[in-house]
Structure formats: C-alpha cells, structure tokens
Amino acid sequence: MQTTPLETQDVLDYLRESGRWNEELKQKLQQTVDKFRLDSIPGNGKRNYLRKTYDCPFFEDKSLGCSIPKEVKPYGCLGFNPTAPNESEGKSCGSDQLLLLKRESAHPEESRLNADLSKKYHLWWEKLPLPLALLEAEKSGL
Numbered sequence: 001m002q003t004t005p006l007e008t009q010d011v012l013d014y015l016r017e018s019g020r021w022n023e024e025l026k027q028k029l030q031q032t033v034d035k036f037r038l039d040s041i042p043g044n045g046k047r048n049y050l051r052k053t054y055d056c057p058f059f060e061d062k063s064l065g066c067s068i069p070k071e072v073k074p075y076g077c078l079g080f081n082p083t084a085p086n087e088s089e090g091k092s093c094g095s096d097q098l099l100l101l102k103r104e105s106a107h108p109e110e111s112r113l114n115a116d117l118s119k120k121y122h123l124w125w126e127k128l129p130l131p132l133a134l135l136e137a138e139k140s141g142l
C-alpha cells in the first residue's frame, strides 16, 4: 500500500503514541523493504511510479488481521476490499483506484498539507509503500 506524507504521519504518530515505534518494528519494516526491494522501485517517488506488492508487516495473522486502527489507516488500506462474493483467501482483493482518486480530488486541502509537509521536511517522495514511507519519514524528522 502506498501512502502520502500526510497518511504516513498519521500512522507514525499513532505508532509513537501507542509505544509501538521501537527498534523491533523498525527492523521489521526494513526487512520488508529489503525482502521486496521496495527501495529499488523504478521511478522517483512521484505518484505515477510502478506499484510493488509486498507482505505488509502490520498484518498479524488471519484471525487478528491488520494491527493499524481504522482511524489512522491509509485510505488505500480502507479501500482495499474483496471484489467477489464469499472471498476467504483474499485472491480477489483490490483497491478501487478511480474511487480513491475521486476522494483525493474532493479534498484539495490534503494536497496543500502534503505539499507543506514535503517542503518543511524536504521529502523527495509523494507516495511510497508504507514500510518505506515510515522509515523515510523518520529519517527526515517527520
């Protein structure tokens, strides 16, 4: 799942406030980045670069599911749903990209906030896979 600086900041704040932002988690995120080569994606961190799939480190297991509360979950995660009835293995799951774009364009203030964050923290990216976005955000002092 790719996240903007604003979405990344929400998750990062939550992780810090809940005491989950620790070396163990950072290591887990880095392992995901390394395993799926999330930092060697063709492109320059801008919105239209190639998406990569990866096993999200915040997915606990089949029964527990995602460990990120819905209040801070990136929109792409909230919009990631089964597209076939009676789905049990996630094979038909996907995001409705058009709907996500529509939501984005209905909230121009988010673009401004993302631009402000990028400027303030000298971010080189507009969207990155969540594990990499969190590590890059911290590196930049976000």
Ligand code: SF4
Binding pocket: 001, 056, 057, 058, 059, 065, 066, 067, 068, 073, 077, 078, 130
């Ligand atoms: S819903 Fe949760 S487990 Fe799935 S990609 Fe988003 S953060 Fe990761």
